[in-house]
Amino acid sequence: DIQMTQSPSSLSASVGDRVTITCRASQYISRFLTWYQQKPGKAPHLLIYTSSSLQSGIPSRFSGSGSGTDFTLTISSLQPEDFATYFCQQSYSLPWTFGQGTKVEIK
Amino acid sequence: QVQLQQSGPGLVKPSETLSLTCAISGDSVSSTGAAWNWIRQSPSRGLEWLGRTYYRSKWYNDYAVTVKSRMTINPDTSKNQFSLQLNSVSPEDTAVYYCARDDSGGSLESWGQGTLVTVSS
Numbered sequence A: 001d002i003q004m005t006q007s008p009s010s011l012s013a014s015v016g017d018r019v020t021i022t023c024r025a026s027q028y029i030s031r032f033l034t035w036y037q038q039k040p041g042k043a044p045h046l047l048i049y050t051s052s053s054l055q056s057g058i059p060s061r062f063s064g065s066g067s068g069t070d071f072t073l074t075i076s077s078l079q080p081e082d083f084a085t086y087f088c089q090q091s092y093s094l095p096w097t098f099g100q101g102t103k104v105e106i107k
Numbered sequence B: 001q002v003q004l005q006q007s008g009p010g011l012v013k014p015s016e017t018l019s020l021t022c023a024i025s026g027d028s029v030s031s032t033g034a035a036w037n038w039i040r041q042s043p044s045r046g047l048e049w050l051g052r053t054y055y056r057s058k059w060y061n062d063y064a065v066t067v068k069s070r071m072t073i074n075p076d077t078s079k080n081q082f083s084l085q086l087n088s089v090s091p092e093d094t095a096v097y098y099c100a101r102d103d104s105g106g107s108l109e110s111w112g113q114g115t116l117v118t119v120s121s
Helices: none
Strands: A004-007 A010-013 A020-027 A034-040 A045-049 A062-067 A069-073 A085-090 A102-106 B003-007 B020-024 B035-042 B046-055 B059-063 B072-074 B081-086 B095-102 B108-111 B115-119
Touching: A004 A085, A010 A020, A020 A034, A020 A102, A034 A062, A045 A062, A045 A102, A045 B108, A069 A085, B003 B108, B020 B035, B020 B095, B020 B115, B035 B059, B035 B072, B046 B072, B046 B081, B059 B072, B081 B095
Parallel strands: A010 A102
Antiparallel strands: A004 A020, A020 A069, A034 A045, A034 A085, A062 A069, A085 A102, B003 B020, B020 B081, B035 B046, B035 B095, B046 B059, B072 B081, B095 B108, B095 B115
16 A cells, blocks of 8 residues: 655644645655645545645645655645645555645644 | 535444445436545544445446455445445444545545444444
8 A cells, every 4th residue: 555644743833824734655656646624523625636736616825736756735825714634645546545644733 | 516415323333234325416326427435534543545436337346455355335326325334343443434526536525524433332
């Protein structure tokens, strides 16, 4: 199975900050990388697919980049509603696997 | 707008069978442009993909190796839904279970509301 490793596991930031989360795959996954946001008690919500494509309805302050094994999710200006946990997921080969999550907390 | 509505018990006894159903609105379980997945989430295992079913002239299923011997996903075209059965459960199967749709690219763009299933006597 492909292992997905996110860093950091958690971070504290203020409204308006630029936030970057990284995800590393244990082997090559091309651009088959998806980012999700999850709030407590809710299902994950798709933000970005194929590494950098913004899902419909997602604010443009969210962006993604990367290919191969190294990927990045960036929030350009953190908003109050962005405090949540973020997960990456590879869909290059089955089984789909997820990162362990990055919790973004209020500083 | 695809919506997924999960149903099923929240408490299952050890060694028994966990059964959940995911009802689909806004799409068809027989859609040749989608796949229908089950995922679970627990503090110890994180998000774990369990398996999927999809239709491409015939029905296909894929399962995670960790549950393959115990798990069945069945589509029900008459009710436009799909189900999960996990046999011989143990406390390690305690988790929030989600159904989800992907557009065949593996990105899970629609999710059910989640069902907390506790395995306990």
